[in-house]
Amino acid sequence: MNLIAPSILSCDFSRIGEEVESCLNSGADLLHVDVMDGIFVRNITIGPPVVKAIRKCTPLKLDVHLMIDRPLRYIPEFLDAGSDIITFHAEADSPADEVIDLIKKAGKTAGMAVSPNTPIDTVLPYLDRLGLVLIMSVEPGFGGQSFMPSVLPKVTALKEEIERRGLNIDIEIDGGINDETIAQAKKAGANVFVSGSYIFKSEDRKAAIEKLRSIANGFD
Numbered sequence: 001m002n003l004i005a006p007s008i009l010s011c012d013f014s015r016i017g018e019e020v021e022s023c024l025n026s027g028a029d030l031l032h033v034d035v036m037d038g039i040f041v042r043n044i045t046i047g048p049p050v051v052k053a054i055r056k057c058t059p060l061k062l063d064v065h066l067m068i069d070r071p072l073r074y075i076p077e078f079l080d081a082g083s084d085i086i087t088f089h090a091e092a093d094s095p096a097d098e099v100i101d102l103i104k105k106a107g108k109t110a111g112m113a114v115s116p117n118t119p120i121d122t123v124l125p126y127l128d129r130l131g132l133v134l135i136m137s138v139e140p141g142f143g144g145q146s147f148m149p150s151v152l153p154k155v156t157a158l159k160e161e162i163e164r165r166g167l168n169i170d171i172e173i174d175g176g177i178n179d180e181t182i183a184q185a186k187k188a189g190a191n192v193f194v195s196g197s198y199i200f201k202s203e204d205r206k207a208a209i210e211k212l213r214s215i216a217n218g219f220d
Helices: 013-025 048-057 075-080 096-105 124-129 149-165 181-188 205-217
Strands: 003-006 030-036 061-067 085-089 109-114 132-136 170-174 192-195
Touching (some): 085 096, 096 109, 149 181, 192 205
Parallel strands (some): 003 192, 132 170
């Protein structure tokens, strides 16, 4: 199934409750929440209190993307805040097995993300225990960047390995996804599409989400 996940990094944070409601009313499948600590990436965004506030505003699943240096320290807080999916980076400084264990023991979905220059082989030892793999199609840290088609072979290689093992894992792509780039990402093998600027800057967000979904569904 193709899923559209608006990234609240591009929303108006002074009206975050309204923005979250707008995503639900516009037909979003889940909500992508970017957490940055100023260490793993240069930007600083939000933490567990804001995730907890968002949880109160919406029934949408919260797809929490941890761009933080030592995720293991904060997994319990993000679980308590109401995260449904917690994705941490393969490049982060925490034992991946322990992070995955903590998420899965709470009955939530564990995801692993890779930055553009990280080989997809980094994820493969953990693949059997993941529910989602996020491939970044921009450098993590800031919204509004241009899509990097150079990551698409990683998407295809991951898709082939998932199928070879007979696993049921979502392949998410994040960075520069719009009505032009989503076709490339879908053809490569992705099925969860994070889109920030394209959706939130659209005059008609519902139409924008429907267009993305229609394009992705056209390749099924």
